[in-house]
Amino acid sequence: MMYIKNPNEIEKRSFEIIMPNLKFTHGELELPVVLRAIHTTGDYEYENILRFKKDAVEVGIKALKEGCKIFTDTRMAYSGINKRTLESINCSIDCFVDNPLVFQRSKEEGITRSMAAVDIAAQNGVDIFVIGNAPTALFRIIEHIKNGTLNPKLIIGVPVGFVGAAESKEELRKIDVPSISTVGTKGGSNVAAAILNAIQYLAVERCL
Template identity: 60%
Template sequence: MYIKNPEEIEKKSFEIIKGNMKSPESFTEDELSVVMRTIHTTGDYDYENIVRIQNGAIEVAKRLIESGCRIVTDTKMALSGINKRTLEHLGCRVENFIDRPEVYEKASLQNTTRSMAAMDMAIEDGVDIFVIGNAPTALYRIGEHIESGRTSPGLVIGVPVGFVGAAESKEYIRQFETPTITTEGNKGGSNVAAAILNALMYMVYRA
C-alpha cells in the first residue's frame, strides 16, 4: 500500500521534513514554511542552513501578493514552476521577458546577457517582485539599478545556482535595504525560486 492522494503525500512529506530538520523551532512559522518548501523541492536539508530572509521580506511579500502584484522571472523554468491557479485567484501577474526580440537586440548591442537586458526592460515597465533562480547577471543587474536609484522593488527572491558569480551576486543583493530571500553559496535554481514564491502565495491563499 502507498499514499495516492496528492494532498496527503504533501502533508506527509512536510511532516517528514520537519521531523528531520535540526532546529525547526529557530524559525517563525512563515519562515519555516519557506525553508521547508525549498527542502521539499530539492530533497536537500542544507537549505535549513543557507536560506536568508532579510528586511521583513515575508511580510512585505504577503502585502504585495494580497494587493495583486506584478512578478517577473529570469527564466521560463521559474515561470513554469509558479502555481498559476493560485496566482490567478490572487489577481497577481507573472511575466518573463527573456525571449522578446527587443531583449535579444539590446543584449547584442550592449554586449550583455539576455538576462541583464530582460531585467532592464522589466524595470522600465515596473515590477513588484523579482524571482531570480538561474542567472547571477540578472541579480547583479537588479542590484545595480537599486544602487543607482532607478528601481526600488518590493521583494527580490534571488537564488541563482552555479559556480560563476552565483554566490557573489547573492551577497551583493543582500547589502541593500530591499526585502530579499536568498541562499548562501552556490545552491539554488529556478525550481527553488518558484518554490519560495509558491510558499509566499500559499500563506495568503491556498486552493
C-alpha cells in the same frame, strides 16, 4: 505494488517526514518557505543557508494581497509557479527572456539576455523579482536599485552555480531591500519557484 498516488497526500506526507528533522531556527512565517525549499530539493541544508532580510515574507504577502507584478529570470521558474493562485489575487507574472526586444538589446549592448530582461522588467514596474538561475540578472537588479531606476518590494535571489552565484547573493544581502537568498552556490529555478509559491499560499491562507 502499494504506493501513494494522490498528489495532495504525497505532499502532506512529505512535510510530515521533513518537520521532525528541522531545528526550527526560523520564524513562523519563514518556516513554510524553508519547508518548500527542502521539499523541492530533498536537501535539509536549506534550513541553514536560507537568509531572510527585512521581514521579506511578510512584505511579500502584503504585496501579493495588494496585487502586484512579478518577474522571473527563466521559463523553468515561471512554469513552477502556481499562476492560478496568482490570478486569484490579481497578480501578474512575466518572463521576458524570450522577448524579441531582449534578444535585440543583449546583442546590441553585449550583455546577457537575463540582464536585458531585467532592464525591460524595470521599465514595466515589476514589484517582485524571482531569480533562480542567472547571477547576471541579480547583479543587474542591484545596479538598477543603486542607480535609482528600480524600487522592488521583494527580491527572491537564489541563482545556482559557481560563476557569480554566491557573489551576487552576497551583494543582494548588502542592499536595503527585503530579500530571500541562499548562502553559497546552491539554489535554482525550482527553489525560486518554491519560495514564491510558499509566500503566495500564505497570502491566500492555504495550509501547507
